[in-house]
Amino acid sequence: MEDQKQIEAFEAKIASGVKIEPKDWMPEAYRKQLIRMMSQHAHSEIVGMLPEGNWITRAPSLRRKAILLAKVQDEAGHGLYLYSATETLGIDRTELLEQLHTGKAKYSSIFNYPTLTWADIGAIGWLVDGAAIMNQTALARGSYGPYSRAMVRICKEESFHNRQGYEIMMHLAQGTPEQKAMAQDALNRWWWPAIMMLGPSDDQSPNSDQLMRWKVKMESNDAIRQRFIDRTVPQADFIGLSLPDKDLKFDETTGHYTHGPINWDEFFEVIKGNGPCNAKRLKARSDADKKGRWVRDAALAYAEKKKLKAA
Amino acid sequence: MSQDSQWPVWEVFVQANPGIPHKHVGNVHATDAEMAIQNARDVYTRRSEGISIWVVPANAISASSPEDQGSFFEPSNDKPYRHPTFYKIPEGVKYL
Numbered sequence: 001m002e003d004q005k006q007i008e009a010f011e012a013k014i015a016s017g018v019k020i021e022p023k024d025w026m027p028e029a030y031r032k033q034l035i036r037m038m039s040q041h042a043h044s045e046i047v048g049m050l051p052e053g054n055w056i057t058r059a060p061s062l063r064r065k066a067i068l069l070a071k072v073q074d075e076a077g078h079g080l081y082l083y084s085a086t087e088t089l090g091i092d093r094t095e096l097l098e099q100l101h102t103g104k105a106k107y108s109s110i111f112n113y114p115t116l117t118w119a120d121i122g123a124i125g126w127l128v129d130g131a132a133i134m135n136q137t138a139l140a141r142g143s144y145g146p147y148s149r150a151m152v153r154i155c156k157e158e159s160f161h162n163r164q165g166y167e168i169m170m171h172l173a174q175g176t177p178e179q180k181a182m183a184q185d186a187l188n189r190w191w192w193p194a195i196m197m198l199g200p201s202d203d204q205s206p207n208s209d210q211l212m213r214w215k216v217k218m219e220s221n222d223a224i225r226q227r228f229i230d231r232t233v234p235q236a237d238f239i240g241l242s243l244p245d246k247d248l249k250f251d252e253t254t255g256h257y258t259h260g261p262i263n264w265d266e267f268f269e270v271i272k273g274n275g276p277c278n279a280k281r282l283k284a285r286s287d288a289d290k291k292g293r294w295v296r297d298a299a300l301a302y303a304e305k306k307k308l309k310a311a
Numbered sequence: 312m313s314q315d316s317q318w319p320v321w322e323v324f325v326q327a328n329p330g331i332p333h334k335h336v337g338n339v340h341a342t343d344a345e346m347a348i349q350n351a352r353d354v355y356t357r358r359s360e361g362i363s364i365w366v367v368p369a370n371a372i373s374a375s376s377p378e379d380q381g382s383f384f385e386p387s388n389d390k391p392y393r394h395p396t397f398y399k400i401p402e403g404v405k406y407l
Contacts, residue, residue: 023374024377025377070357073357077354084320084339094315097317157357293315296315297316299346300316300318302342303343306343
């Protein structure tokens with residue numbers, strides 16, 4: 001049984017804006033929730049490398065290729081910041097990866113969709129990274145020190161991702177009719193998954209009160225989603241692309257866009273593992289881990305041999 | 312077969328500009344110091360964030376414990392005379 005006084009002191013600290021650090025006392029539920037969220041976030045970063053990595057060898061120019069390589073490398077870096085921040089909660093990276101490979105841990109639903117054309121790379125940077133930024137700027141204000149610091153770093157880097165994606169879409173939209181159609185097609189396929197990746201609607205999202213009080217969650221999914229839509233719709237208008245939602249309209253009285261119904265059945269199916277690419281993504285991660293094992297072993301053996309020689 | 316290794320953890324400190332202290336930025340996994348420095352460069356300085364990197368084996372760092380924070384740092388609380396504001400100097404006295 002956790003001491004009520006400890007919990008009160010912990011909550012008072014958070015309420016006054018003090019960050020919780022790894023060795024500070026924290027309720028078990030806080031630790032567990034953070035491990036779940038942060039590892040899910042870390043997994044999303046490295047699984048997210050797969051759909052984009054798919055286009056590195058086929059990028060349309062050297063400029064685009066260099067940019068895409070740098071972006072995918074950033075995602076690997078984000079994964080590392082996040083695994084390292086998660087490890088401060090007393091869990092090992094080996095265990096975290098095992099949870100990913102066995103399907104015990106989840107990653108963002110969005111990465112289970114395929115990247116069919118080059119325009120998908122534009123749509124991902126613009127929409128997926130755009131949505132992620134909305135979520136991550138909120139999380140940067142969270143109460144757990146290592147997570148919040150990782151978020152600050154990541155947000156700085158995401159802004160390049162977001163802009164390069166929009167630039168790809170803009171060039172395609174200004175190109176030949178075929179190029180514009182390709183951009184529109186990518187937007188049609190990625191819009192709804194991007195909206196959904198911000199998580200279930202507030203009425204379906206349990207535990208939110210406590211998580212908000214503990215500043216593990218900073219804003220509700222619906223609030224973040226609304227901000228994403230409000231900012232993105234004018235960006236689409238500007239480059240002459242239309243959003244695949246016939247109910248989307250600006251509400252003068254609230255100053256926000258209202259949107260059509262979200263297909264949550266699709267979202268939950270993808271989360272459950274039945275999206276178009278779930279099996280493929282997991283296999284790619286798990287193969288990379290298995291095939292890389294001898295490299296890790298050999299590098300460690302080599303370092304030990306060098307140490308012995310030096311002694 | 313031995314247990315899968317993610318390699319030992321190294322804490323990373325980066326100096327952003329000449330003349331200022333190295334600051335802790337996070338950690339990396341690496342087999343030895345040389346690899347830790349290379350990994351730290353790739354993970355923490357992709358956008359010219361630093362001019363110098365230190366890496367330290369994580370298990371070589373000892374830290375004060377947060378539970379003792381109060382009593383541990385308390386001795387400095389009752390020594391206000393260590394601060395210049397403790398001393399009253401008449402107005403008009405300059406350069407002091």
